[in-house]
Amino acid sequence: MDVAIIGIGLHRFGRSPGLSGMQQGASAVRNALADAGLSWKDMQFAYGGSQDAGNADALVNELGLTGLQFTNIWNGCATGGSSLHAAYSAIKSGEYDVGVVVGFDKHPRGAFNPKPADWGIDEWYGETGMMLTTQFFALKTQRYMHDHGITEESLIRVSEKAFTNGSLTPTAWRQQALSYEEIANSAMISDPLRKYMFCSPAEGGAALIICNADKAHLYSSKPLYLKTAAVRTRHYGSFEVFAPSQAMNVADASTVTASKAAFEQAGIGPEDIDVMQLQDTDSGTEIIHMAENGFCEHGEQEKLLREGATGINGSMPINTDGGCLANGEPVGASGLRQVYEVCVQLRGEGGARQVPNNPKVGYTHVYGAPGLSGVNIITK
Structure with a gap:
């Protein structure tokens, strides 16, 4: 049984001081329902998550007490991807025909700095500063650059592209394009990552209406198809964030195994993808994920970025809405924002940021600590 996406909704990311995170999530759901031409009472189930803005199931207080099954999902920065996987599985099982996936958040300003004990790590790891997000992403990037010959030029080009794309995206938080020189001369935060190479914790909401594809024609004249949703955790020896030690033999990252599973389940390969969203909590992370998702070999990113391959008009458009760098990251919503953007592109509704040549296959990837x-792979 195939799964269709028949409605998409977003509450713009950034700062909304007059609204709670939950209200932003409810706004996204209402927008998705309107897009699908359905009402809340039509929903048979919901999956959703939030890190700092309350229990997602409390959205029923905003949207209506209809008695539907609502399951909270919490998987760090992979919350959105995990929520969609759960909903995808619910449809595939045949138990439900139509439901909603939603994520929202409202984070305070400043870098995330979680407690080691919450992640099964001894206190010394936090005392060294390694639980601070700017630190552990920087060290992971530093090691990757050393191992694969990546220079600072590539980090700058990723950020330059992100802010250019954000300037073309009405719902993006950061809508000011930045020059190569502005990024290169910005303050060093955690070597090798500078001020404009990090995303910011943010606010916002995103929602999708999905259904049994056999019944999509009852709801929508423009359904898209969720060909697969795959979620994977780390193996022993994979080099992940929040890793207090490293095995002698390095294993593939969780991204590699999730990507391979998704391509196998969808029956296609990286060469078939027309537009993609890759997790970019920082510019180094996007570079790493280009290879881990199978779109290039390790070390090839430098050449691809210099040639503009990842731009909107390039051969492998990545993060056409500016990604996390330009949109910020409300953790519960971020993975669903990726799917929202790919759907916009496949519908041909991207406006100034629209990928040319009628893209037909999209790809989203989200990564969360500790690995x-x-x-997700989406098609027309």
């Missing part, structure tokens, strides 16, 4: 990845 969890979710991949």
Whole structure:
């Protein structure tokens, strides 16, 4: 049984001081329902998550007490991908025909700095500063650059592309394009990552209406198809964030195994993807994920970025809405924002940021600490 996406909704990311995170999530659901031409009472189930803005199931207080099954999902930055996987599985099982996936959040300003004990790590790891997000992403990037010959030029080009794309995206938080020089001369935060190479914790909401594809024609004249949703955790020896030690033999990252599973389940390969969203909590992370998702070999990113391959008009458009760098990251919503953007592109509704040549296959990838990845493949 195939799964269709028949409605998409977003509450713009950034800062909304007059609204709670939950209200932003409810706004996204209402927008998705309107897009699908359905009402809340038509929903048979819901899956959703939030890190800092309350229990997602409390959205029923905003949307209506209809008695539907609502399951909270929490998987770090992979919450959106995990919520969609759960909903995808619910449809595939045949138990439900139509439901909603939603994510929202409202984070305070400043870098995330979680408690080691919450992640099964001894206190010394936090005392060294490694639980601070800017630190552990920087060290992971530093090691990757050393191992694969990546220079600072590539980090700058990723950020330059992100802010250019954000300037073309009405719902993006950061809508000011930045020059190569502005990024290169910005303050160093955690070597090798500078001020404009990190995303910011943010606010916002995103929602999808999905259904049994056999019944999509009853709801929508423009359904898209979720060919697969895969979520995988880390193996022993994979080099992930929040890793207090490293095995002698390095294993594939969770992103590699999630990506391979998704391509196998969808029956296609990386060469078939027309537009993609890759997790970019920082510019180094996007570079790493280009290879881990199978779109290039390790070390090839430098050449691809210099040639503009990842731009909107390039051969492998990545993060056409500016990604996390330009949109910020409300953790519960971020993975669903990726799917929202791919759907916009496949519908041909991207406006100034629209990928040319009628894209037909899209790909999303989200990565969360301590080493969890979710991949979705969407087609016309």
